[in-house]
Amino acid sequence: MAFPEIQSFMRLLEERGELVRVATPVSRELEITEIADRMVKAGGPALLFENVRGSDYPVVIGLLGTRERVALALGVSDLDDLAAKVRALIDLKGSGGVGGMLSNLPKLRDAMNLPPRRVRNAPVQQVVWRGDEVDLSKIPVLKCWPLDGGPFVTLPLVITKDPETGERNMGMYRVQVMTKNTTGMHWQRHKTGTKHLEKAKKLGQRLEVAVAIGGDPALIYAATAPLPPIPGLDEFALAGYLRGQRYPVTRGITVGLDVPANAEFILEGYVDPTEDWVVEGPFGDHTGFYTLPDLYPQFHVTAVTMREHPVYPATIVGRPPMEDAYLIEASERLFLPAAQLIIPEIVDYHMPPAGVAHNLVFVSIKKSYPGQAYKVANGLFGLGQMMFAKVIVVVDEGVQVNDFGAVWREVSARAVPGRDTLVTRGPTDVLDHSSRGWGYGGKLIIDATTKRPEEVGGAQSSREDQAGDLAPEVFTPHASADLPTFEGVLAQRQTPDGYWLVALHKTRPGQAQALAQAFAAHPAAAGIRHLLICDDQTDVENIQDVWWTILNNIDPERDVIQTGALLAWDGARKLPEEGFVRPWPPKIVMDADVVRRVDALWHLYGLPKLDGEPGTPH
Template sequence: MAFPDLQSFMQQLEARGELLRVSTPVSRELEITEIADRLVKHGGPAVLFEQVKDSPFPLVIGLMGTRERTAQALGLETLDQLAQQVRDLIDLKAGNGLGGLLSNIPKLRDAMNLPPRRVRRGAVQEVVWRGDEVDLHQLPVLKCWPQDGGPFVTLPLVITRDPETGERNMGMYRMQVMGRNVTGMHWQRHKTGTRHLEKAKRLGVRLPVAVALGGDPALIYAATAPLPPIPGLDEFALAGYLRGQRYPVVKGVTVDLDVPANAEFILEGYVDPQEEWAMEGPFGDHTGFYTLPDLYPRFHVTAITMRRTPVYPATIVGRPPMEDAYLIEASERLFLPAAQMILPEITDYHMPPAGVAHNLVFVSIKKRFPGEAYKVASGLLGLGQMMFAKVIVVVDDGVPVQDFAAVWQTVARQAVPGRDTLTGRGPIDALDHSSRTWSYGGKLIIDATRKLPEELGQAVGSREGQHEEQEAGAELSPAEPAYTDQLDGVTAQHRPAETPGYWAVQVTKTRPFQSREIGEQLAQHPAADGVRHLLLVDELTDVQDLQDVWWTILNNIDPERDVWVSHGRLVWDGTRKLPEEGFVRAWPPKISMDQATRDRVDARWHLYGLPERWR
C-alpha cells in the first residue's frame, strides 16, 4: 500500500493504536527526547505532540520506531519482502520465447515507476514564507541532548543537484539551527552533497539546496538508503519503486529544484562555497557518543513552504536501539540481492544495533574452499558504504545472523585468535571517534566458519585433527573468577552465560597504557581458563549487559591498535584512549540525559496520557 503523504500514514497508525496523541504542552528542549527515547527502547508507539511550546506546529516522532512499523511504512508485512521485491525486479528472463518475454511485463511496469512525475501544484506550497517572513525558530526543532550545540533538524531530506552533470541527490544530513534563516549543513567528506559543493566552488557558483520535511514514508526511508551509483537511480526513483507509482514532485518557488509535492515543509535556499564555514556541534549522534564541534557549510534559507496544517516530523538518535536501527535493517534487506549477485556465497547478513551500522557486520556464507570467508569480507569492504565497516564476522550458512548471542557463541567456538583473525586498514566513518586518524583506521575480519584441512595446516584430503580443532572452544567457561579485584583500576567483571568464552571487565582508567597492562595480566592468568575474548570497557559500561559491552567496545576501538592476541586470547581494549598513548584527538563523552530532565518527565508522565508500562 502506498501512502499519499505522511499524515495518511499517521492516520493508519492511529487507527491501529500505534500512534498516540499528547495534548499537554511539552518542551522541544530535551523533554520530547526523553519521552521518545523511553518509548523506542520499550517498543512503544509513535507520538503526536499537539502542543509544542513556542511553536504553532505539532510534532510527530517515532513513526518507524519498530521493525513492524517500518515495514508498514513501506507497504509491507515484513522487511524481508524487500529482498524478494528486488530479486523479482532484477531477475528478468530473456529466454523461453514469447512467454518468457511476456513474463517480464509486470517487472518492467515496476521499473517504469522509477522516474518522478512533475506536477503543477503541490500541497507543500499552500503557504509560502519569503524573505523576512522566514523564521526557523517557529518550527519545533528539537534540542535532543544536554550537551548539544543547539536545536538540530534531525529528519531532513536534503536535495541538491550536480552543477555539471545534473545528477540529483537526496540525503539525510543533520542541520543545526544557527539563526532565523541559517543552519549548518553536516556534509561529511564522503557524502554526495560535499561533492556537489566542491563542483560549485570550482565553477564559482552558489549551490541551490532544498530540504524536505515529511513526504510519504517511502521517501523518508529512501533518503537514508546507501544507493549504488547506477545512472537514473536516485532517491525519488527508489521511493517510486517502493510505493509502486511515480513520485510526485513540484518545482521550488525560489530554487530550480524538484521537491516532493506531498511534503509537510520545504526549506529552500543555497550554500555559498566561497563563504567561511561555521562551527557546528557538538551533537549527540547515532553512535551513542557526542560528535565534537567542527567546521561545516552554512545553509541560507530563502523561503519556507508548507501545507496549511503541517506536522513537523522528527527523530532522535543516540544509544541503541533507536529508530534508525530499523531503517538500517530495511537497507540490509533491500540490498541483500545486489550483494548476492556480486558475492553469490552470501546467504544473509546483518548489522546489529550494537554496531550502530558500520561498526559490526555479521555475514553467513555457503563455504566451498579455504579462505572464502576472507574473500567475502574483502569483497564487502569494496561495496559502497560497506567500506566503512569496522568489524566483519563471517559464519557458515545456518548460523542465524540476526541472533546476536548465537553469532558470538560461534565465534568463540570456531575462530582461533590469531589464526582466524585478520586486521587491515581502510576508510572509516567520519563520525568514528576512535580511528587512528580522522576517517581512516583499522579493520578486523573474523573467520568463524568451520575450517577446511588447508586452513588447519593439513595436507589436502587429510581430515585428521579437524574435529579436535573445530571443538577447541568446547570447554569455554562462563564461571565468574575473583581475580580481577586484585588489579588496579578494575571495578567490575562478568562472564555472560549466554556467550561462554567471553570475559567483560570494567576499567576505571587513570593512566596511560593501564588497560593494555590489565589485558596482558588477565590473558595469562589461570583465571582466564575457558576464555577466548577479553572485553575491556570503561566505568560507564554495564558489564552485565552484553549489548552495552559490545556497543562500547565497537565504538571505542581501532582494531589495528586496540585488538590483539595474547596467550591465545583476543583482547579488545574498549576504554578511552589518552594523548600519552598517541591519540591526539579529543575523546567524546557518551550520551546521557541529565537527571533534572528525567525527573521532570517522571513527574509529568501522568499528564502525557501515555501508559505507565512505557515510563
C-alpha cells in the same frame, strides 16, 4: 500501499493503536527526546505531541520506530519481503522466446514507476514565507541532547543538483538551526552534497539547496538508503519503486530544484562556496556519542513553504536501539539480493544495533573451500558504504545472523585468536572517534566458520580427501567462579560462552594493556577467548552495552590484541599520552533534571507504563 503523505500514514497508525496523541504541553528542548527515547526502546507507539511550547505546529516522532511500522511504511507485510521484491526486479529474463519476454512485463511495469512526476499544485506550497518572513524558530525543531550545539532538524531530506550534469541527489544530513534564516549543512567529505558544492565553487556559482521535511515514509526511508551507482536510480526513483507509483514533485518557489510535493515543510535557499564555514555541533549522534564541533558550510534560507496545517516529523538518534536501527534493517533486506549477485556465497547478513550500522557486520556463507570467509569479508569491504565496516564476523550458513548471542557463541567456539582473525586497514566513518586517523583506520575480520584442514595446519591429504573433510575442533568455553581483582576494575563477569567483561576506571596510559596481560596470565582465563575491556560507564551485566562501547572505542589494528590465548579488546578511553591527539567525545547521557521531570509528569502524558513503572530512567 502508497501513502499520499505522512499524515495519512499517521492516521493509519492511530487506527491500529500504533500512534498516541499527547495533549500535555511539552518542551522541544530535551523533554520530547526523553519521552520518545523511552518509548522507542520499549517498542512502543509513535507519539504526536499536539502542544509544543513556542510553536503552532505539532511534532510527530517515532513513526518508523518498530520493524512492523517500517514494513508497513514501505508497503510490505514483512521486511524480508523487500529482498524478494528486489530479487524479482533484477532477475529479468532475456531468453525463452516470446513467453520468456512476456514474463518480464510485470517487472518492467514496476521499473517504469521509478521516474518522479511533476505536479503543478503542491500541498507543500499552500503557505509561503519569503525573505524577512522566514523565521525558523517558529518551526518546532528539537534540541535533542544536553550538550547539543542547538536545535537540529533530524529528518531532513537535503536536495541538491550536480552543477555540471544536472544529476539530482537527496541525502539525510543533519541541519543545525543557527539563526532565523541560516543553518549549518553537515556535508561530510565523502557525501554527494560536498561533491556538488566543490563543482559549484569551480564554476564560480552558488549551490541551490532545498531541505524537505516530511513527504511520505517511503521517501524518508529512501533518503537514508545507500543507493548503488546505477544510472537513473536516485532517491525519488527508489521511493517510486517502493510506492508502486511515480513520486510527485514540484518546482521550488525560489530554487530550480524538484522538491517532494507532499512534504510538510520545504526550506529553500543556497550555500555560497566562497563563504567561510561555520562551527557546527556538538551533536548527540547515532553512534551514541557526541560528535564534537567542526566547521561546515552555511545554508541561507530564502523561503519556507508548507502545508496549511503541517506536522513537524522528527527522530532522535543516540544510544541504541533507536529508530534508525529499523531503517538500517530495511536497507539490509533491500540490498541483500544485490550483494548476493556480486558475492553469491552470501546466505544472509545483519548489522546489529550495538554496532550502530558500520561498526559490526555478521554474514553467513555457504562455504566450499578454505579461505572463503576472508574472500567474502574483503568483498564486502568493496561494496559501497560497506567500506566503512569496522568488524566483519563470518559464520556458517546454518547460523542465524540476527541472533546476536548465537553469532558470538560461534566466534568463541570456532575462531582461534590469531589464527582465525585478520586485521587490515581502510576507510572508516568520519564519525568514528577512535580510528587512527580521520576517516581512516583498522578493520577486523573474524572467521567463525567450520574450518577445513588447510585452515588449521593439518596433515596434507589427497585432493579427494580434502574436498569433504572438515576440521572437527571446537573450543568449549567455561566461566570461572574466582575472578582476580586489579587496579581500576569497577565490575567484571565471565559468560559461559567464553567472554570476560570488564568495566575499567582508567587513570593512566597503558593501563588497559597491562590489565589484559595480567588477566591473560591468570588461571581464570583458561575457559575464555575474549577479554572485553570497557570504560567505567559500561554496565557489564548488559552485553549490548558492552559491545556498543567496545565497537565504538576501538581501532582494531591498535586495540584488538592477542594476549596469550586471549583476544583482548581495549574499549577504554584513549589518552593523549598514548598518542591519541583528538579529543575523546562523551557518551550521550540525558540531563538528570529532565529525567526527573519526565518521571513526575509521565502520568499526565497519557502514555503506557514501561517496565511496570512509569518514567523509569534508562
